Amino acid sequence: MDTVLITGTTSGIGKAFVEKFASMGNNIILVSRNRDKLQQQQIDLQSRYQISVEYISCDLAEVDAVDMIMEKIQSWGLSIDVLVNNAGFNEAGCFTNTNLSKELDMIKVHIKVLTALTKLFLPGMIERGYGRILNIGSTGSYMPCPNDVVYAATKAYVLSFSNGLYQELKGSGVTVTCLCPGATQTLFAEKANISNTLLFKLFVMQPEVVAAIGYNNLQKGKRVVTAGLYNKLLVLSAKLLPVSIINPIAQWMVKV
Numbered sequence: 417m418d419t420v421l422i423t424g425t426t427s428g429i430g431k432a433f434v435e436k437f438a439s440m441g442n443n444i445i446l447v448s449r450n451r452d453k454l455q456q457q458q459i460d461l462q463s464r465y466q467i468s469v470e471y472i473s474c475d476l477a478e479v480d481a482v483d484m485i486m487e488k489i490q491s492w493g494l495s496i497d498v499l500v501n502n503a504g505f506n507e508a509g510c511f512t513n514t515n516l517s518k519e520l521d522m523i524k525v526h527i528k529v530l531t532a533l534t535k536l537f538l539p540g541m542i543e544r545g546y547g548r549i550l551n552i553g554s555t556g557s558y559m560p561c562p563n564d565v566v567y568a569a570t571k572a573y574v575l576s577f578s579n580g581l582y583q584e585l586k587g588s589g590v591t592v593t594c595l596c597p598g599a600t601q602t603l604f605a606e607k608a609n610i611s612n613t614l615l616f617k618l619f620v621m622q623p624e625v626v627a628a629i630g631y632n633n634l635q636k637g638k639r640v641v642t643a644g645l646y647n648k649l650l651v652l653s654a655k656l657l658p659v660s661i662i663n664p665i666a667q668w669m670v671k672v
């Protein structure tokens with residue numbers, strides 16, 4: 417039985433991950449902003465599973481977020497076996513019109529916090545000779561995305577960081593997996609006002625299916641996994657075609 421820390425647990429893919437890890441008998445630490453939802457999630461999980469559930473309510477875009485997480489984990493005397501860096505959001509639109517403050521928060525949550533949490537828990541995992549880290553990228557990790565430039569750039573970081581670290585950790589007992597979902601039926605698109613784009617009309621996966629793919633590949637210690645056949649084809653075309661062809665296609669798919 418592992419102790420699993422998951423960020424972004426109150427909805428979508430993160431919530432589906434919580435369910436998956438809990439149903440397999442793991443102890444869970446939930447990290448999100450909404451305290452009421454976290455409290456309810458803790459009560460609900462403990463009533464259904466024989467596991468321990470703690471939560472940390474914090475805004476990961478705040479400067480002291482990672483320190484707060486570290487203090488809580490230390491005060492509970494816990495060590496983290498599995499880290500799932502899932503929390504995230506989007507701010508889509510033409511770059512000249514998007515909200516800079518939201519974009520800078522996105523860079524903090526997708527890049528800074530993901531990196532800092534990995535740095536925080538990795539030494540303990542290496543010392544114990546066991547650990548799993550799951551970073552949530554995107555099909556956008558593979559292609560620059562006009563109308564969503566900052567989001568795709570942050571997710572490119574997630575993929576590159578995970579890929580490099582995977583190699584560094586070979587033989588340590590610790591693995592890093594990057595899960596790249598495509599359009600998934602969560603609150604993500606609604607919050608970013610992109611529910612009506614072609615991307616979210618063409619092929620949308622359910623978060624439980626995405627989380628199951630992520631969970632299975634994490635257990636196998638896989639390096640990178642793209643969720644779903646359609647998304648695999650999308651990623652393959654981004655690898656094969658020049659950016660001058662991929663760019664207009666991506667732009668067309670996220671046009672509001």
Ligand SMILES: NC(=O)c1ccc[n+]([C@@H]2O[C@H](COP(=O)([O-])OP(=O)(O)OC[C@H]3O[C@@H](n4cnc5c(N)ncnc54)[C@H](OP(=O)(O)O)[C@@H]3O)[C@@H](O)[C@H]2O)c1
Binds near residue numbers: 428474475505596604
């Ligand atoms: N849905 C898609 O189409 C899609 C596609 C590719 C990749 N992804 C990635 O999948 C991950 C999960 O997204 P989702 O689709 O499940 O979206 P979601 O339903 O909106 O869930 C996002 C979760 O992140 C938490 N969160 C957001 N900002 C936070 C912050 N500043 N501090 C702490 N927690 C925060 C939210 O909780 P609170 O509001 O309670 O804080 C929520 O639990 C993200 O990394 C996203 O980029 C999603």
